[in-house]
Amino acid sequence: MIAYIDSNRKFFGVEPICSVLQFAPRTYYAAKARPLSARAVRDSELKPAVARVHRDNFGVYGVDKVWAQLNREGVRVARYGAVTMKNALASTMTALPDQLRRSLTWDRGKELSAHAQFKVETGIPVYFADPHSPWQRGSNENTNGLLRQYFPKGTDLARWSAEEIEAVASALNSRPRKTLGWRTPAEALNEYLLSSQQQSVATTG
DSSP: OHHHHHHHHHHHOHHHHHHHHTOOHHHHHHHHHSOOOHHHHHHHHHHHHHHHHHHHTTTOOOHHHHHHHHHHTTOOOOOOOHHHHHHHHHHHHTTSOGGGOSOEEEOSOGGGTTHHHHHHHHOOOEEEOOTTOGGGGHHHHHHHHHHTTTSOTTOOGGGSOHHHHHHHHHHHHTSOBGGGTTBOHHHHHHHHHHHHHHHHHHHHO
């Protein structure tokens, strides 16, 4: 999002672009003023070493082999933690109403390799989509596409505060969707919860 505004601001100006994208100008200016995170600085330092290992191995080394080779050379490279992911996901999911957390369907990334412990701790079963089958997670894939309008692939989210990320979520949840009959996700969720509550009252009454 920031890169997009940067590349177009001289033609349209920051405020008009932000108005169309439903993105607060102050969020843009705050992001521009914020110094790079320690992770972003470290990533920029590691890029030459990563490129070298990839090149020296005929361009066939994937993420795991590049990571292993750098660590063999004494270059310490951190990995995204599955435990961190599990803890954050458990905290978010358990805050939802019971009827909204019956199961979780994920892709086959390593970030959810702690799925068994997640299930034990939360009671929420986890399912994995088949390889190369994004249609099995249609809503998730669609939402990822919308998020890319704000956070292009490769964006360092450490530069954004939790409040700013929540603001993006709020903007997306307030955007009408064709699949919801042009209701917003917030409206559809509210209707569902009200309906579930009424059915519960009718059943127990």
